[in-house]
Amino acid sequence: MSNLLENFKPGPLDIYRKNASFDWKKLKVFLETEDIIKYQTEGYEVLRNHPDFSEGNSSSKSLDDQRRIAFKQCMAQKSMDIFSINYQIMDLKRTTAATRILFSSNAGATIKFTVGDTLFKSSVMNMGTARHQKYIDDVDEGKIFGAYCLTEIGHGSNARGMRTTATYDKQKKKFVLHSPDFEAAKCWAGGLGQTAMFATVYAQLVIEGEKYGLHAFVVPLRNPNTLLPYPGVIVGDMGEKLGLNGIDNGFVQFNHYEIPRENLLNKVADVTEDGRFLQFNHYEIPRENLLNKVADVTEDGRYVSPIKDPNKRHGAALGSLSAGRVNIACICETLGVKALTIAVRYAAVRRQFGPDGRGEVPILEYQSHQLRLIPYLAAAYVLRNFNTWFSEVFHQFTIETLTGNARPDAPEMGIEIHGVSSASKPMAGWLMKEAIQESREACAGHGYLKAAGLGDIRNEHDANLTYEGENHVLIQQTSNWLLKMWPAVLQRKPISSPLKSIDFLSNGLEILEKSRFSAKSVEEVIRLDSVIKTYQWVICHLLRATHNKVESQIKSGKDAFTAKSDSQVYYAKSLAIAFVQHFMLQRMIATISESTDASLTNVLTKLCSLFGLWAIEKYHLATLYQGGFATGPTAPTLIQDSILRLCAELKNDAVSLVDVIAVPDFLLNSVLGASDGMVYKRLQDSMLQNQYCINRPPWWRDIVKTTLQNKL
Numbered sequence: 001m002s003n004l005l006e007n008f009k010p011g012p013l014d015i016y017r018k019n020a021s022f023d024w025k026k027l028k029v030f031l032e033t034e035d036i037i038k039y040q041t042e043g044y045e046v047l048r049n050h051p052d053f054s055e056g057n058s059s060s061k062s063l064d065d066q067r068r069i070a071f072k073q074c075m076a077q078k079s080m081d082i083f084s085i086n087y088q089i090m091d092l093k094r095t096t097a098a099t100r101i102l103f104s105s106n107a108g109a110t111i112k113f114t115v116g117d118t119l120f121k122s123s124v125m126n127m128g129t130a131r132h133q134k135y136i137d138d139v140d141e142g143k144i145f146g147a148y149c150l151t152e153i154g155h156g157s158n159a160r161g162m163r164t165t166a167t168y169d170k171q172k173k174k175f176v177l178h179s180p181d182f183e184a185a186k187c188w189a190g191g192l193g194q195t196a197m198f199a200t201v202y203a204q205l206v207i208e209g210e211k212y213g214l215h216a217f218v219v220p221l222r223n224p225n226t227l228l229p230y231p232g233v234i235v236g237d238m239g240e241k242l243g244l245n246g247i248d249n250g251f252v253q254f255n256h257y258e259i260p261r262e263n264l265l266n267k268v269a270d271v272t273e274d275g276r277f278l279q280f281n282h283y284e285i286p287r288e289n290l291l292n293k294v295a296d297v298t299e300d301g302r303y304v305s306p307i308k309d310p311n312k313r314h315g316a317a318l319g320s321l322s323a324g325r326v327n328i329a330c331i332c333e334t335l336g337v338k339a340l341t342i343a344v345r346y347a348a349v350r351r352q353f354g355p356d357g358r359g360e361v362p363i364l365e366y367q368s369h370q371l372r373l374i375p376y377l378a379a380a381y382v383l384r385n386f387n388t389w390f391s392e393v394f395h396q397f398t399i400e401t402l403t404g405n406a407r408p409d410a411p412e413m414g415i416e417i418h419g420v421s422s423a424s425k426p427m428a429g430w431l432m433k434e435a436i437q438e439s440r441e442a443c444a445g446h447g448y449l450k451a452a453g454l455g456d457i458r459n460e461h462d463a464n465l466t467y468e469g470e471n472h473v474l475i476q477q478t479s480n481w482l483l484k485m486w487p488a489v490l491q492r493k494p495i496s497s498p499l500k501s502i503d504f505l506s507n508g509l510e511i512l513e514k515s516r517f518s519a520k521s522v523e524e525v526i527r528l529d530s531v532i533k534t535y536q537w538v539i540c541h542l543l544r545a546t547h548n549k550v551e552s553q554i555k556s557g558k559d560a561f562t563a564k565s566d567s568q569v570y571y572a573k574s575l576a577i578a579f580v581q582h583f584m585l586q587r588m589i590a591t592i593s594e595s596t597d598a599s600l601t602n603v604l605t606k607l608c609s610l611f612g613l614w615a616i617e618k619y620h621l622a623t624l625y626q627g628g629f630a631t632g633p634t635a636p637t638l639i640q641d642s643i644l645r646l647c648a649e650l651k652n653d654a655v656s657l658v659d660v661i662a663v664p665d666f667l668l669n670s671v672l673g674a675s676d677g678m679v680y681k682r683l684q685d686s687m688l689q690n691q692y693c694i695n696r697p698p699w700w701r702d703i704v705k706t707t708l709q710n711k712l
């Protein structure tokens, strides 16, 4: 193990490192495995030594420079074997390891690669057939660059409202793409602004005046040799954004633009040459044409699928579509961990005030500072553990589905993956947004310096809350799924799911009838079984309350849409939040149970308990009283005392805990957070680097002229 991980340089952080209750290297190996640590080391070295990564990616550079650098880095990433899909599927833990490395480096460049390459390809692969293989090959060979165009200027979350049309012209055997006005222009697509040559475009299919709903097409946009748009395509850049400026988000408007009939991605439906619309069950796609094995067609033209029921096929497909959300939860955690690394290391070095005559104390010693940072550190651990597991499960599921080896319960699993990822992405986004902002404030003045790195992390993270499903809209998918369980709960039927996220609902009524807050001491409250018991009651209560709320709204005369909409706040949304927090805690407990080292078990248990209790206090305390789980003042007092106790106990571990999950200094890129703790030396170096730090500004004459004039 000593060869696997290097010791940190001695410095001001040693005081805490020496007082940690566990060996950080042992914890890293336990959580990540030796193989993944080797993979990380290799990945870091590849980036450190690659010439295209030496320019840095500072957001202080001009927009054009940021774009140029991101494009170079994106292409470099594509050429790096270590980050290729083939390399990652050898050990599925590498998927999260790769995300963490690449998004710590240049998030803009990595998103450019993810959207222009992976997302474009997977959309063609998931929705197309063999006639579209050439687009996948061209991307793989680096000949073209793609984009993914769903959002329009006038419609985002409500995809059904999209207004771009694709009208079939029987005579020409072509689709005519048209955007009736600017509001129907596709927008926000990554890579579309300056670089994409093709895009997957969603449009309303129209045949002989009849509408067939939203379908996807592969659309040529720019000539790959000249990068000039084709006639009928008005494509442009959306301009500077709050962050992620390496990626060129763009818009595109179509003016009666013709594309071949074959460009319809025809896995689920097709249009024949003479303009007949065919649904996939009736369409005899040549056997070898299918790009994947969710379904197949036999030589005698029968549609076959291991999954017979169309609703269940939909379930399996839903699972595969969760890739973006599963990945984004990991991106959120990666950026949150960067911010927490900076804030915790700074808190261990920065000293302010102290008892008379005994010098100043590190700000990490203050209870309020501990409460600001350590629960988020606990959240980051719980989230990281969850993301590693969930990503592995998800990729295994996708591989099995794509290779025709879908498990018998693949439909249920697809639906569960969809339900879980629709809440884990928002939860990760919201938690880490707060963690990043709290880290910025915890570093106070120096945290506001660009060189601290926290501003860029904040801006890079921000978009995670919006893309791939705006969080508030997305999380409704989870509560919708959970609400379907209520009838079974009422009938005391056994409930079980492949990932076991909802199995406890089998005892839902019993939990509601019997479970109450009964702890008499902090020791009882911090027990993991007591934390889990509280969550299970909260979920059962909110499930019943949300169901009743929707029903009462309908009884009062509201239509189903409004009734559901008016039951989100305090009900459906809280239900989905509690559900995913509970599942994340369950996964953490499963990991802890595999530890054979008492010191590791101890610190991980504290982190798990702290996250659980802190989240109960922050999100669900009122619910405990509303539903009668708690009465009197004991519950909040004991929960608060437990949170403070756990923060104090984890205080000496905090630096070593960030050492376990931190990226190397060259990726952290912060004057406050480097692993040697030399905060003031780095601050000084960084200030002196500014060319006008101690020189007159080039416009110094204006100052002199103005002040002279004012004197006269």
Ligand SMILES: Cc1cc2nc3c(=O)[nH]c(=O)nc-3n(C[C@H](O)[C@H](O)[C@H](O)COP(=O)(O)OP(=O)(O)OC[C@H]3O[C@@H](n4cnc5c(N)ncnc54)[C@H](O)[C@@H]3O)c2cc1C
Binding pocket: 115, 148, 149, 150, 151, 154, 155, 156, 157, 158, 187, 188, 189, 190, 244, 249, 463, 466, 467, 468, 469, 470, 471, 472, 473
């Ligand atoms: C950096 C970035 C990259 C992106 N990349 C792409 C891309 O590559 N391809 C692409 O197609 N799109 C992309 N998008 C667009 C993104 O997917 C959309 O922004 C997102 O789907 C939300 O749509 P919207 O912005 O139109 O918001 P809207 O849907 O208009 O929502 C506005 C607000 O209303 C709220 N709201 C809407 N409906 C409800 C409801 N039913 N209940 C309660 N509240 C509601 C939302 O919570 C939100 O806060 C990107 C966006 C960003 C910021």
